[in-house]
Amino acid sequence: MTEENSIISIKGLVTQFGKQVIHDHLDLNIYSHEIFGIVGGxxxxxxxxMAAILGLIPIKYGxxxxxxxxxxxxxxxRKHNLQSHWGVLFQGGALFSSLTVGENIQIPMKDMENMPEDLARELAFIxxxxxxxxxxxxxxxxxELSGGMVKRVALARALAIDPEILFLDEPTAGLDPISAAAFDDLILTLRANLNLxxxxxxxxxxxxxxxxxxxxVLVDKHAIVGTLKSLLxxxxxxxxxxxxxxxxxAALSGLME
Ligand SMILES: Nc1ncnc2c1ncn2[C@@H]1O[C@H](COP(=O)(O)OP(=O)(O)O)[C@@H](O)[C@H]1O
Ligand SMILES: [Mg+2]
Structure with missing residues:
Protein backbone atom coordinates (compact mmCIF):
# COMPACT_ATOMS: atom_id res chain seq x y z
CA MET A 1 0.00 0.00 0.00
CA THR A 2 1.23 3.46 -0.81
CA GLU A 3 -0.03 6.97 -0.45
CA GLU A 4 -1.72 6.64 -3.86
CA ASN A 5 -4.12 4.02 -2.50
CA SER A 6 -5.10 6.32 0.33
CA ILE A 7 -8.68 7.41 0.71
CA ILE A 8 -7.57 9.82 3.44
CA SER A 9 -4.06 11.21 3.62
CA ILE A 10 -2.82 13.56 6.33
CA LYS A 11 0.59 15.18 6.20
CA GLY A 12 2.26 17.40 8.77
CA LEU A 13 -1.00 18.24 10.51
CA VAL A 14 -0.78 20.85 13.24
CA THR A 15 -3.88 21.80 15.22
CA GLN A 16 -4.05 24.00 18.27
CA PHE A 17 -6.51 25.82 20.48
CA GLY A 18 -4.92 29.02 21.77
CA LYS A 19 -1.50 27.94 23.02
CA GLN A 20 -2.48 24.29 23.46
CA VAL A 21 -1.03 22.25 20.60
CA ILE A 22 -3.12 19.12 19.98
CA HIS A 23 -1.40 17.61 16.93
CA ASP A 24 2.21 18.45 16.07
CA HIS A 25 3.08 17.41 12.52
CA LEU A 26 0.93 14.31 12.50
CA ASP A 27 1.00 12.03 9.45
CA LEU A 28 -1.27 9.15 8.53
CA ASN A 29 -2.83 7.40 5.55
CA ILE A 30 -6.09 5.49 5.54
CA TYR A 31 -6.69 3.02 2.71
CA SER A 32 -9.88 2.09 0.89
CA HIS A 33 -12.08 -0.52 2.58
CA GLU A 34 -10.08 -0.82 5.75
CA ILE A 35 -11.41 -0.45 9.25
CA PHE A 36 -8.99 2.03 10.71
CA GLY A 37 -8.95 2.43 14.49
CA ILE A 38 -7.87 5.53 16.37
CA VAL A 39 -6.92 5.10 20.03
CA GLY A 40 -5.15 7.22 22.62
CA GLY A 41 -5.59 8.59 26.12
CA MET A 50 -11.85 13.60 13.25
CA ALA A 51 -13.12 17.19 13.41
CA ALA A 52 -10.07 18.37 11.44
CA ILE A 53 -10.73 15.82 8.67
CA LEU A 54 -14.39 16.85 8.58
CA GLY A 55 -13.49 20.54 8.37
CA LEU A 56 -15.15 21.37 11.68
CA ILE A 57 -12.09 22.94 13.29
CA PRO A 58 -9.41 25.08 11.67
CA ILE A 59 -6.03 23.49 10.99
CA LYS A 60 -2.85 25.45 11.51
CA TYR A 61 -0.43 23.66 9.17
CA GLY A 62 -0.39 20.57 7.03
CA ARG A 78 -18.43 22.11 0.47
CA LYS A 79 -16.81 22.99 -2.85
CA HIS A 80 -16.02 19.32 -3.51
CA ASN A 81 -19.36 18.21 -2.07
CA LEU A 82 -17.50 15.77 0.17
CA GLN A 83 -20.22 15.69 2.82
CA SER A 84 -22.23 13.48 0.49
CA HIS A 85 -19.38 10.94 0.52
CA TRP A 86 -19.18 10.39 4.26
CA GLY A 87 -21.38 9.61 7.22
CA VAL A 88 -20.55 10.48 10.81
CA LEU A 89 -21.55 9.07 14.16
CA PHE A 90 -20.30 11.71 16.58
CA GLN A 91 -19.14 10.97 20.12
CA GLY A 92 -22.26 10.74 22.23
CA GLY A 93 -24.14 10.51 18.90
CA ALA A 94 -27.31 12.06 20.23
CA LEU A 95 -30.59 11.74 18.39
CA PHE A 96 -33.10 14.58 18.38
CA SER A 97 -35.46 13.62 21.18
CA SER A 98 -38.44 15.43 19.66
CA LEU A 99 -38.11 13.55 16.35
CA THR A 100 -39.07 9.94 15.69
CA VAL A 101 -36.50 7.33 14.71
CA GLY A 102 -37.57 7.65 11.08
CA GLU A 103 -37.28 11.44 11.14
CA ASN A 104 -33.84 11.25 12.75
CA ILE A 105 -32.59 8.92 10.03
CA GLN A 106 -33.87 11.27 7.32
CA ILE A 107 -31.98 14.33 8.60
CA PRO A 108 -28.98 14.01 6.19
CA MET A 109 -31.42 13.49 3.29
CA LYS A 110 -32.97 16.91 3.94
CA ASP A 111 -29.73 18.50 2.71
CA MET A 112 -30.10 16.80 -0.64
CA GLU A 113 -32.07 18.74 -3.17
CA ASN A 114 -34.83 17.07 -5.13
CA MET A 115 -35.32 14.18 -2.75
CA PRO A 116 -39.09 13.51 -2.72
CA GLU A 117 -40.49 12.95 0.76
CA ASP A 118 -41.84 9.47 0.17
CA LEU A 119 -38.52 8.35 -1.33
CA ALA A 120 -36.67 9.69 1.74
CA ARG A 121 -39.06 7.76 4.00
CA GLU A 122 -38.63 4.60 1.94
CA LEU A 123 -34.83 4.88 2.09
CA ALA A 124 -34.94 5.52 5.84
CA PHE A 125 -36.93 2.29 6.26
CA ILE A 126 -34.22 0.42 4.35
CA GLU A 144 -38.42 4.57 24.01
CA LEU A 145 -35.18 2.94 22.82
CA SER A 146 -32.41 1.01 24.61
CA GLY A 147 -28.83 2.31 24.47
CA GLY A 148 -27.91 -0.22 21.79
CA MET A 149 -30.90 0.77 19.67
CA VAL A 150 -30.00 4.48 19.93
CA LYS A 151 -26.53 3.68 18.56
CA ARG A 152 -28.07 1.71 15.72
CA VAL A 153 -30.38 4.58 14.79
CA ALA A 154 -27.41 6.97 14.86
CA LEU A 155 -25.60 4.53 12.59
CA ALA A 156 -28.58 4.36 10.24
CA ARG A 157 -28.54 8.16 10.11
CA ALA A 158 -24.79 8.11 9.31
CA LEU A 159 -25.56 5.68 6.45
CA ALA A 160 -28.55 7.69 5.21
CA ILE A 161 -26.94 8.98 2.03
CA ASP A 162 -24.89 5.87 1.16
CA PRO A 163 -21.47 7.18 2.17
CA GLU A 164 -18.15 5.70 1.07
CA ILE A 165 -16.50 6.59 4.36
CA LEU A 166 -18.03 6.06 7.78
CA PHE A 167 -16.61 7.97 10.76
CA LEU A 168 -17.44 6.58 14.18
CA ASP A 169 -16.38 8.28 17.42
CA GLU A 170 -16.54 5.81 20.32
CA PRO A 171 -19.65 4.07 18.95
CA THR A 172 -19.81 1.36 21.62
CA ALA A 173 -19.02 3.54 24.65
CA GLY A 174 -21.66 3.01 27.31
CA LEU A 175 -23.01 -0.23 25.82
CA ASP A 176 -22.99 -3.52 27.71
CA PRO A 177 -20.47 -6.05 26.30
CA ILE A 178 -23.12 -8.08 24.46
CA SER A 179 -24.65 -5.04 22.73
CA ALA A 180 -21.14 -3.76 21.95
CA ALA A 181 -20.17 -7.08 20.34
CA ALA A 182 -23.40 -7.10 18.31
CA PHE A 183 -22.64 -3.56 17.14
CA ASP A 184 -19.13 -4.68 16.10
CA ASP A 185 -20.65 -7.54 14.08
CA LEU A 186 -22.90 -5.03 12.37
CA ILE A 187 -19.93 -2.85 11.39
CA LEU A 188 -18.16 -5.87 9.88
CA THR A 189 -21.27 -6.84 7.91
CA LEU A 190 -21.83 -3.30 6.66
CA ARG A 191 -18.22 -2.89 5.62
CA ALA A 192 -18.45 -6.11 3.60
CA ASN A 193 -21.85 -5.36 2.04
CA LEU A 194 -21.49 -1.64 1.40
CA ASN A 195 -17.80 -1.49 0.50
CA LEU A 196 -17.23 1.05 3.25
CA VAL A 217 -2.24 5.42 18.46
CA LEU A 218 -2.22 9.13 19.28
CA VAL A 219 0.70 9.78 21.62
CA ASP A 220 2.97 12.80 22.06
CA LYS A 221 0.79 14.72 19.57
CA HIS A 222 1.71 12.26 16.81
CA ALA A 223 0.15 9.14 15.33
CA ILE A 224 1.96 5.83 15.55
CA VAL A 225 0.28 3.59 12.99
CA GLY A 226 0.42 -0.16 12.56
CA THR A 227 -1.38 -3.45 12.72
CA LEU A 228 -2.34 -4.67 16.17
CA LYS A 229 0.42 -7.24 15.91
CA SER A 230 3.09 -4.64 15.22
CA LEU A 231 1.78 -2.33 17.96
CA LEU A 232 1.95 -5.16 20.50
CA ALA A 250 -7.69 -9.89 29.07
CA ALA A 251 -8.91 -8.77 25.65
CA LEU A 252 -5.90 -9.74 23.58
CA SER A 253 -4.61 -12.84 25.36
CA GLY A 254 -4.98 -14.97 22.21
CA LEU A 255 -2.59 -12.69 20.33
CA MET A 256 0.19 -12.46 22.86
CA GLU A 257 3.11 -14.81 23.05
N1 LIG B 1 -13.32 23.38 20.52
C1 LIG B 1 -12.31 23.28 21.38
N2 LIG B 1 -11.76 24.39 21.94
C2 LIG B 1 -10.71 24.31 22.78
N3 LIG B 1 -10.12 23.15 23.15
C3 LIG B 1 -10.61 22.02 22.64
C4 LIG B 1 -11.73 22.01 21.72
N4 LIG B 1 -12.00 20.74 21.37
C5 LIG B 1 -11.10 19.98 22.03
N5 LIG B 1 -10.26 20.74 22.77
C6 LIG B 1 -9.14 20.22 23.59
O1 LIG B 1 -8.33 19.43 22.75
C7 LIG B 1 -7.83 18.30 23.44
C8 LIG B 1 -8.16 17.03 22.68
O2 LIG B 1 -9.57 16.84 22.73
P1 LIG B 1 -10.29 15.59 22.07
O3 LIG B 1 -9.82 15.41 20.70
O4 LIG B 1 -11.73 15.81 22.29
O5 LIG B 1 -9.78 14.38 22.98
P2 LIG B 1 -10.11 12.84 22.86
O6 LIG B 1 -8.84 12.18 22.40
O7 LIG B 1 -10.48 12.40 24.23
O8 LIG B 1 -11.21 12.69 21.87
C9 LIG B 1 -8.42 18.37 24.85
O9 LIG B 1 -7.46 18.91 25.71
C10 LIG B 1 -9.61 19.28 24.67
O10 LIG B 1 -9.88 19.97 25.87
MG1 LIG C 1 -13.18 12.13 22.00
Whole structure:
Protein backbone atom coordinates (compact mmCIF):
# COMPACT_ATOMS: atom_id res chain seq x y z
CA MET A 1 0.00 0.00 0.00
CA THR A 2 1.23 3.46 -0.81
CA GLU A 3 -0.03 6.97 -0.45
CA GLU A 4 -1.72 6.64 -3.86
CA ASN A 5 -4.12 4.02 -2.50
CA SER A 6 -5.10 6.32 0.33
CA ILE A 7 -8.68 7.41 0.71
CA ILE A 8 -7.57 9.82 3.44
CA SER A 9 -4.06 11.21 3.62
CA ILE A 10 -2.82 13.56 6.33
CA LYS A 11 0.59 15.18 6.20
CA GLY A 12 2.26 17.40 8.77
CA LEU A 13 -1.00 18.24 10.51
CA VAL A 14 -0.78 20.85 13.24
CA THR A 15 -3.88 21.80 15.22
CA GLN A 16 -4.05 24.00 18.27
CA PHE A 17 -6.51 25.82 20.48
CA GLY A 18 -4.92 29.02 21.77
CA LYS A 19 -1.50 27.94 23.02
CA GLN A 20 -2.48 24.29 23.46
CA VAL A 21 -1.03 22.25 20.60
CA ILE A 22 -3.12 19.12 19.98
CA HIS A 23 -1.40 17.61 16.93
CA ASP A 24 2.21 18.45 16.07
CA HIS A 25 3.08 17.41 12.52
CA LEU A 26 0.93 14.31 12.50
CA ASP A 27 1.00 12.03 9.45
CA LEU A 28 -1.27 9.15 8.53
CA ASN A 29 -2.83 7.40 5.55
CA ILE A 30 -6.09 5.49 5.54
CA TYR A 31 -6.69 3.02 2.71
CA SER A 32 -9.88 2.09 0.89
CA HIS A 33 -12.08 -0.52 2.58
CA GLU A 34 -10.08 -0.82 5.75
CA ILE A 35 -11.41 -0.45 9.25
CA PHE A 36 -8.99 2.03 10.71
CA GLY A 37 -8.95 2.43 14.49
CA ILE A 38 -7.87 5.53 16.37
CA VAL A 39 -6.92 5.10 20.03
CA GLY A 40 -5.15 7.22 22.62
CA GLY A 41 -5.59 8.59 26.12
CA UNK A 42 -8.47 10.82 27.04
CA UNK A 43 -7.74 14.26 25.60
CA UNK A 44 -5.08 12.90 23.20
CA UNK A 45 -6.85 14.53 20.26
CA UNK A 46 -8.90 11.70 18.73
CA UNK A 47 -12.11 13.67 18.33
CA UNK A 48 -10.22 16.77 17.26
CA UNK A 49 -8.47 14.72 14.56
CA MET A 50 -11.85 13.60 13.25
CA ALA A 51 -13.12 17.19 13.41
CA ALA A 52 -10.07 18.37 11.44
CA ILE A 53 -10.73 15.82 8.67
CA LEU A 54 -14.39 16.85 8.58
CA GLY A 55 -13.49 20.54 8.37
CA LEU A 56 -15.15 21.37 11.68
CA ILE A 57 -12.09 22.94 13.29
CA PRO A 58 -9.41 25.08 11.67
CA ILE A 59 -6.03 23.49 10.99
CA LYS A 60 -2.85 25.45 11.51
CA TYR A 61 -0.43 23.66 9.17
CA GLY A 62 -0.39 20.57 7.03
CA UNK A 63 -2.52 19.00 4.34
CA UNK A 64 -5.52 16.73 4.50
CA UNK A 65 -6.62 14.91 1.34
CA UNK A 66 -9.90 13.00 1.21
CA UNK A 67 -10.90 11.02 -1.90
CA UNK A 68 -8.19 12.84 -3.83
CA UNK A 69 -9.38 16.33 -2.88
CA UNK A 70 -7.42 18.77 -0.76
CA UNK A 71 -9.59 19.76 2.18
CA UNK A 72 -8.69 21.34 5.50
CA UNK A 73 -11.64 23.72 5.69
CA UNK A 74 -15.40 23.49 5.51
CA UNK A 75 -15.34 25.76 2.46
CA UNK A 76 -13.20 23.30 0.46
CA UNK A 77 -15.27 20.36 1.68
CA ARG A 78 -18.43 22.11 0.47
CA LYS A 79 -16.81 22.99 -2.85
CA HIS A 80 -16.02 19.32 -3.51
CA ASN A 81 -19.36 18.21 -2.07
CA LEU A 82 -17.50 15.77 0.17
CA GLN A 83 -20.22 15.69 2.82
CA SER A 84 -22.23 13.48 0.49
CA HIS A 85 -19.38 10.94 0.52
CA TRP A 86 -19.18 10.39 4.26
CA GLY A 87 -21.38 9.61 7.22
CA VAL A 88 -20.55 10.48 10.81
CA LEU A 89 -21.55 9.07 14.16
CA PHE A 90 -20.30 11.71 16.58
CA GLN A 91 -19.14 10.97 20.12
CA GLY A 92 -22.26 10.74 22.23
CA GLY A 93 -24.14 10.51 18.90
CA ALA A 94 -27.31 12.06 20.23
CA LEU A 95 -30.59 11.74 18.39
CA PHE A 96 -33.10 14.58 18.38
CA SER A 97 -35.46 13.62 21.18
CA SER A 98 -38.44 15.43 19.66
CA LEU A 99 -38.11 13.55 16.35
CA THR A 100 -39.07 9.94 15.69
CA VAL A 101 -36.50 7.33 14.71
CA GLY A 102 -37.57 7.65 11.08
CA GLU A 103 -37.28 11.44 11.14
CA ASN A 104 -33.84 11.25 12.75
CA ILE A 105 -32.59 8.92 10.03
CA GLN A 106 -33.87 11.27 7.32
CA ILE A 107 -31.98 14.33 8.60
CA PRO A 108 -28.98 14.01 6.19
CA MET A 109 -31.42 13.49 3.29
CA LYS A 110 -32.97 16.91 3.94
CA ASP A 111 -29.73 18.50 2.71
CA MET A 112 -30.10 16.80 -0.64
CA GLU A 113 -32.07 18.74 -3.17
CA ASN A 114 -34.83 17.07 -5.13
CA MET A 115 -35.32 14.18 -2.75
CA PRO A 116 -39.09 13.51 -2.72
CA GLU A 117 -40.49 12.95 0.76
CA ASP A 118 -41.84 9.47 0.17
CA LEU A 119 -38.52 8.35 -1.33
CA ALA A 120 -36.67 9.69 1.74
CA ARG A 121 -39.06 7.76 4.00
CA GLU A 122 -38.63 4.60 1.94
CA LEU A 123 -34.83 4.88 2.09
CA ALA A 124 -34.94 5.52 5.84
CA PHE A 125 -36.93 2.29 6.26
CA ILE A 126 -34.22 0.42 4.35
CA UNK A 127 -31.48 1.88 6.54
CA UNK A 128 -33.45 0.98 9.65
CA UNK A 129 -33.56 -2.66 8.60
CA UNK A 130 -29.93 -2.54 7.53
CA UNK A 131 -28.89 -1.79 11.13
CA UNK A 132 -31.01 -4.63 12.47
CA UNK A 133 -34.06 -2.72 13.72
CA UNK A 134 -37.72 -3.41 12.92
CA UNK A 135 -40.28 -1.43 10.97
CA UNK A 136 -42.20 -0.87 14.20
CA UNK A 137 -39.24 1.07 15.61
CA UNK A 138 -39.60 3.69 12.86
CA UNK A 139 -42.27 5.66 14.69
CA UNK A 140 -40.76 5.42 18.16
CA UNK A 141 -39.10 8.32 19.96
CA UNK A 142 -35.51 8.07 21.24
CA UNK A 143 -36.71 7.87 24.86
CA GLU A 144 -38.42 4.57 24.01
CA LEU A 145 -35.18 2.94 22.82
CA SER A 146 -32.41 1.01 24.61
CA GLY A 147 -28.83 2.31 24.47
CA GLY A 148 -27.91 -0.22 21.79
CA MET A 149 -30.90 0.77 19.67
CA VAL A 150 -30.00 4.48 19.93
CA LYS A 151 -26.53 3.68 18.56
CA ARG A 152 -28.07 1.71 15.72
CA VAL A 153 -30.38 4.58 14.79
CA ALA A 154 -27.41 6.97 14.86
CA LEU A 155 -25.60 4.53 12.59
CA ALA A 156 -28.58 4.36 10.24
CA ARG A 157 -28.54 8.16 10.11
CA ALA A 158 -24.79 8.11 9.31
CA LEU A 159 -25.56 5.68 6.45
CA ALA A 160 -28.55 7.69 5.21
CA ILE A 161 -26.94 8.98 2.03
CA ASP A 162 -24.89 5.87 1.16
CA PRO A 163 -21.47 7.18 2.17
CA GLU A 164 -18.15 5.70 1.07
CA ILE A 165 -16.50 6.59 4.36
CA LEU A 166 -18.03 6.06 7.78
CA PHE A 167 -16.61 7.97 10.76
CA LEU A 168 -17.44 6.58 14.18
CA ASP A 169 -16.38 8.28 17.42
CA GLU A 170 -16.54 5.81 20.32
CA PRO A 171 -19.65 4.07 18.95
CA THR A 172 -19.81 1.36 21.62
CA ALA A 173 -19.02 3.54 24.65
CA GLY A 174 -21.66 3.01 27.31
CA LEU A 175 -23.01 -0.23 25.82
CA ASP A 176 -22.99 -3.52 27.71
CA PRO A 177 -20.47 -6.05 26.30
CA ILE A 178 -23.12 -8.08 24.46
CA SER A 179 -24.65 -5.04 22.73
CA ALA A 180 -21.14 -3.76 21.95
CA ALA A 181 -20.17 -7.08 20.34
CA ALA A 182 -23.40 -7.10 18.31
CA PHE A 183 -22.64 -3.56 17.14
CA ASP A 184 -19.13 -4.68 16.10
CA ASP A 185 -20.65 -7.54 14.08
CA LEU A 186 -22.90 -5.03 12.37
CA ILE A 187 -19.93 -2.85 11.39
CA LEU A 188 -18.16 -5.87 9.88
CA THR A 189 -21.27 -6.84 7.91
CA LEU A 190 -21.83 -3.30 6.66
CA ARG A 191 -18.22 -2.89 5.62
CA ALA A 192 -18.45 -6.11 3.60
CA ASN A 193 -21.85 -5.36 2.04
CA LEU A 194 -21.49 -1.64 1.40
CA ASN A 195 -17.80 -1.49 0.50
CA LEU A 196 -17.23 1.05 3.25
CA UNK A 197 -14.04 2.50 4.61
CA UNK A 198 -14.50 2.84 8.37
CA UNK A 199 -12.59 5.27 10.59
CA UNK A 200 -13.34 4.45 14.20
CA UNK A 201 -12.24 6.11 17.42
CA UNK A 202 -12.54 3.57 20.19
CA UNK A 203 -11.33 2.60 23.65
CA UNK A 204 -12.66 -0.89 23.31
CA UNK A 205 -9.83 -3.41 23.02
CA UNK A 206 -12.26 -6.16 22.01
CA UNK A 207 -13.48 -4.03 19.11
CA UNK A 208 -9.93 -3.18 18.11
CA UNK A 209 -8.83 -6.80 17.95
CA UNK A 210 -11.97 -7.99 16.15
CA UNK A 211 -12.45 -5.13 13.71
CA UNK A 212 -9.44 -3.01 12.97
CA UNK A 213 -7.11 -3.71 10.06
CA UNK A 214 -4.75 -1.00 11.27
CA UNK A 215 -4.67 1.33 14.22
CA UNK A 216 -3.30 4.82 14.88
CA VAL A 217 -2.24 5.42 18.46
CA LEU A 218 -2.22 9.13 19.28
CA VAL A 219 0.70 9.78 21.62
CA ASP A 220 2.97 12.80 22.06
CA LYS A 221 0.79 14.72 19.57
CA HIS A 222 1.71 12.26 16.81
CA ALA A 223 0.15 9.14 15.33
CA ILE A 224 1.96 5.83 15.55
CA VAL A 225 0.28 3.59 12.99
CA GLY A 226 0.42 -0.16 12.56
CA THR A 227 -1.38 -3.45 12.72
CA LEU A 228 -2.34 -4.67 16.17
CA LYS A 229 0.42 -7.24 15.91
CA SER A 230 3.09 -4.64 15.22
CA LEU A 231 1.78 -2.33 17.96
CA LEU A 232 1.95 -5.16 20.50
CA UNK A 233 5.73 -5.06 20.01
CA UNK A 234 5.96 -1.28 20.23
CA UNK A 235 8.16 -0.10 23.10
CA UNK A 236 6.55 3.30 23.64
CA UNK A 237 5.56 3.29 27.34
CA UNK A 238 1.95 4.41 26.79
CA UNK A 239 1.41 1.97 23.91
CA UNK A 240 2.98 -0.88 25.87
CA UNK A 241 0.83 -0.16 28.92
CA UNK A 242 -2.31 0.19 26.82
CA UNK A 243 -2.00 -3.17 25.07
CA UNK A 244 -0.21 -5.14 27.79
CA UNK A 245 -1.95 -3.73 30.88
CA UNK A 246 -4.60 -5.75 32.70
CA UNK A 247 -7.40 -4.88 30.30
CA UNK A 248 -5.22 -5.41 27.26
CA UNK A 249 -4.11 -8.82 28.47
CA ALA A 250 -7.69 -9.89 29.07
CA ALA A 251 -8.91 -8.77 25.65
CA LEU A 252 -5.90 -9.74 23.58
CA SER A 253 -4.61 -12.84 25.36
CA GLY A 254 -4.98 -14.97 22.21
CA LEU A 255 -2.59 -12.69 20.33
CA MET A 256 0.19 -12.46 22.86
CA GLU A 257 3.11 -14.81 23.05
N1 LIG B 1 -13.32 23.38 20.52
C1 LIG B 1 -12.31 23.28 21.38
N2 LIG B 1 -11.76 24.39 21.94
C2 LIG B 1 -10.71 24.31 22.78
N3 LIG B 1 -10.12 23.15 23.15
C3 LIG B 1 -10.61 22.02 22.64
C4 LIG B 1 -11.73 22.01 21.72
N4 LIG B 1 -12.00 20.74 21.37
C5 LIG B 1 -11.10 19.98 22.03
N5 LIG B 1 -10.26 20.74 22.77
C6 LIG B 1 -9.14 20.22 23.59
O1 LIG B 1 -8.33 19.43 22.75
C7 LIG B 1 -7.83 18.30 23.44
C8 LIG B 1 -8.16 17.03 22.68
O2 LIG B 1 -9.57 16.84 22.73
P1 LIG B 1 -10.29 15.59 22.07
O3 LIG B 1 -9.82 15.41 20.70
O4 LIG B 1 -11.73 15.81 22.29
O5 LIG B 1 -9.78 14.38 22.98
P2 LIG B 1 -10.11 12.84 22.86
O6 LIG B 1 -8.84 12.18 22.40
O7 LIG B 1 -10.48 12.40 24.23
O8 LIG B 1 -11.21 12.69 21.87
C9 LIG B 1 -8.42 18.37 24.85
O9 LIG B 1 -7.46 18.91 25.71
C10 LIG B 1 -9.61 19.28 24.67
O10 LIG B 1 -9.88 19.97 25.87
MG1 LIG C 1 -13.18 12.13 22.00
Missing amino acids: SGAGKSVL TITVLGKHVGSLEKI KLKMVGLNEGDFFKYPS TVVMVTHDLDSISRLCDRIA NNKHPWIHEYFHGIRGQ
